[in-house]
Amino acid sequence: MQELLTIGQLSTRSGVAMSALRYYEQIGLLRADRTGGNQRRYARSELRRVAFIRISQQVGVSLDEIREALESLPAARTPTPEDWTQLSRLWRNRLDEKITLLTRLRDDLDGCIGCGCLSLRRCTLSNPGDRVADEGPGARLAMPR
Amino acid sequence: MQELLTIGQLSTRSGVAMSALRYYEQIGLLRADRTGGNQRRYARSELRRVAFIRISQQVGVSLDEIREALESLPAARTPTPEDWTQLSRLWRNRLDEKITLLTRLRDDLDGCIGCGCLSLRRCTLSNPGDRVADEGPGARLAMPR
DNA sequence: CCTTGAGCTGAAGTTGGCTTTAAGTTGCAG
DNA sequence: CTGCAACTTAAAGCCAACTTCAGCTCAAGG
Numbered sequence: 625m626q627e628l629l630t631i632g633q634l635s636t637r638s639g640v641a642m643s644a645l646r647y648y649e650q651i652g653l654l655r656a657d658r659t660g661g662n663q664r665r666y667a668r669s670e671l672r673r674v675a676f677i678r679i680s681q682q683v684g685v686s687l688d689e690i691r692e693a694l695e696s697l698p699a700a701r702t703p704t705p706e707d708w709t710q711l712s713r714l715w716r717n718r719l720d721e722k723i724t725l726l727t728r729l730r731d732d733l734d735g736c737i738g739c740g741c742l743s744l745r746r747c748t749l750s751n752p753g754d755r756v757a758d759e760g761p762g763a764r765l766a767m768p769r
Numbered sequence: 770m771q772e773l774l775t776i777g778q779l780s781t782r783s784g785v786a787m788s789a790l791r792y793y794e795q796i797g798l799l800r801a802d803r804t805g806g807n808q809r810r811y812a813r814s815e816l817r818r819v820a821f822i823r824i825s826q827q828v829g830v831s832l833d834e835i836r837e838a839l840e841s842l843p844a845a846r847t848p849t850p851e852d853w854t855q856l857s858r859l860w861r862n863r864l865d866e867k868i869t870l871l872t873r874l875r876d877d878l879d880g881c882i883g884c885g886c887l888s889l890r891r892c893t894l895s896n897p898g899d900r901v902a903d904e905g906p907g908a909r910l911a912m913p914r
Numbered sequence: 915c916c917t918t919g920a921g922c923t924g925a926a927g928t929t930g931g932c933t934t935t936a937a938g939t940t941g942c943a944g
Numbered sequence: 945c946t947g948c949a950a951c952t953t954a955a956a957g958c959c960a961a962c963t964t965c966a967g968c969t970c971a972a973g974g
């Protein structure tokens with residue numbers, strides 16, 4: 625089994641265009657060794673990173689935020705289980721938030737449909753936990769961040 | 770209680786910039802009546818739409834797709850409960866997919882952390898249901914759409 | 915009536931996330 | 945050692961989703 629992947633191989637295996645992979649490297653999301661002739665050679669572990677990046681992106685996280693997360697992994701040494709645990713904890717919160725938001729949207733959409741109103745005022749959807757009730761009556765979006 | 774909202778009021782209540790609201794109107798996501806002096810007056814129901822738009826966007830849906838969804842609501846007549854049910858069903862699938870993806874990411878991240886590997890090859894994360902196994906060995910991202 | 919803040923338009927500018935292009939170099943199979 | 949696909953770079957281009965700007969008009973309180 626090959627140790628290192630060419631950019632073409634990484635692209636095929638990850639389903640991400642080569643140009644995108646180069647772009648990710650440029651903005652510090654991926655790293656690659658070079659051959660004598662200056663061609664990229666990726667460690668197999670970069671596949672994990674690409675998967676992490678694309679899935680995170682799919683659910684609305686910016687590349688900037690993804691980089692921040694990935695930067696918590698030390699570049700100098702091989703990440704320890706503790707390093708990964710740290711990263712995991714960070715993202716668990718973020719993911720939990722998103723899941724909650726989505727589930728609420730889905731259920732409230734269903735709920736609102738039930739009564740035929742799609743009222744985002746009466747629903748918790750746009751006003752979770754009535755957090756903004758003291759800002760006066762009426763609907764108001766309560767978004768994370 | 771006021772019947773119609775000015776753009777400033779809609780902006781304040783929705784937390785969405787006026788320029789964004791005008792943009793949404795321009796691309797057909799919102800509709801507004803006009804005063805004699807050409808100023809926008811929004812029906813209160815537009816508040817629902819804005820909430821729907823922003824929440825959908827939060828979880829990675831494009832404005833184009835959102836418009837498609839909203840277009841399933843008839844402009845000519847007041848939407849019936851059936852109209853809303855249709856829209857709801859459409860989005861339920863979409864949302865279910867996203868929720869599944871997110872939950873898997875979260876759980877697998879945890880699981881991988883457990884063994885200290887964050888292996889996206891062995892995990893279902895990047896290869897749900899081994900859907901791509903017959904495309905050869907190794908990791909490959911299996912994304913919806 | 916006057917002032918002032920809120921709103922109007924169209925056009926240009928911005929940011930994120932890439933893709934495309936041009937012109938050249940590398941690496942491997944035959 | 946040749947030929948050709950795969951690779952390299954920098955720069956330009958592109959699309960989505962807005963924001964900003966200039967120069968104006970409107971609406972409501974004093």
